[in-house]
Amino acid sequence: xxRKEISAKLDGIIDFAGVRDFIDVxxxxxxxxxxxxxxxxxxxxxxxxxxxxxxxxxxxxxxFQKKCLDRVLELKRRSTVVFISHDLxxxxxxxxxxxxxxxxxxxxxxxxxxxxTAYSALARFRSSPPPSSAAIAKTAEVVSLEFLDSKGRxxxxxxxxRRRAHPSGVYGSDSDTSGxxxxxxxxxxxxxxxxxxxxxxx
Numbered sequence: 001x002x003r004k005e006i007s008a009k010l011d012g013i014i015d016f017a018g019v020r021d022f023i024d025v026x027x028x029x030x031x032x033x034x035x036x037x038x039x040x041x042x043x044x045x046x047x048x049x050x051x052x053x054x055x056x057x058x059x060x061x062x063x064f065q066k067k068c069l070d071r072v073l074e075l076k077r078r079s080t081v082v083f084i085s086h087d088l089x090x091x092x093x094x095x096x097x098x099x100x101x102x103x104x105x106x107x108x109x110x111x112x113x114x115x116x117t118a119y120s121a122l123a124r125f126r127s128s129p130p131p132s133s134a135a136i137a138k139t140a141e142v143v144s145l146e147f148l149d150s151k152g153r154x155x156x157x158x159x160x161x162r163r164r165a166h167p168s169g170v171y172g173s174d175s176d177t178s179g180x181x182x183x184x185x186x187x188x189x190x191x192x193x194x195x196x197x198x199x200x201x202x
Contacts, residue, residue, distance in 0.1 A: 001046065009045045016071075017041035018064065037064065044071045051075060054084040069093060088116060102126075141191045148185040 001009070014020050017038040019030075027035065040056045053072065057065050072094055075081055083094050091098060091112065098115030100108035100122065108118035148154060 143189040146187040
């Protein structure tokens with residue numbers, strides 16, 4: 001902000017943060033909560049294109065948190081707000097799209113309702129006892145796998161009753177005199193110990 005803009009908004013910033021009685025006290029003597037409240041108040045009086053808010057609602061009493069929520073909703077009408085929080089209630093109130101992350105990896109990206117389910121499942125998993133090596137190996141377990149032709153029929157069987165795969169890895173078509181199918185479809189079932197957003201086959 002320019003000096004003129006700061007002067008015009010100063011009283012609003014001080015009153016929003018609730019530090020009027022301590023405005024002459026050096027900031028270095030403020031509590032951590034007061035510093036965060038003052039910092040949010042400054043940010044709330046900006047007109048940014050993008051506003052990043054990291055756990056700013058974790059301080060202050062209920063009245064201050066309600067004031068912050070109302071201000072963020074107001075800012076959303078004219079700015080992009082990136083809100084970082086573990087407060088599910090605040091996330092539900094403020095966010096239209098939610099990204100859930102675990103150890104730097106995105107595990108969900110989508111609507112708020114789905115994010116609540118993904119976050120809760122992740123929290124339950126992380127609070128459970130450390131898994132054994134055997135349990136880790138079965139985080140995703142293939143239950144069954146079938147090879148089908150283009151019409152959904154199972155591939156040829158050997159004398160042992162097992163389906164045979166062509167050395168090339170694909171079956172031939174019905175018109176192929178070799179008895180192999182040109183198109184290969186896989187039909188599988190698997191058990192997941194954790195919720196996943198997408199899977200990769202290859």
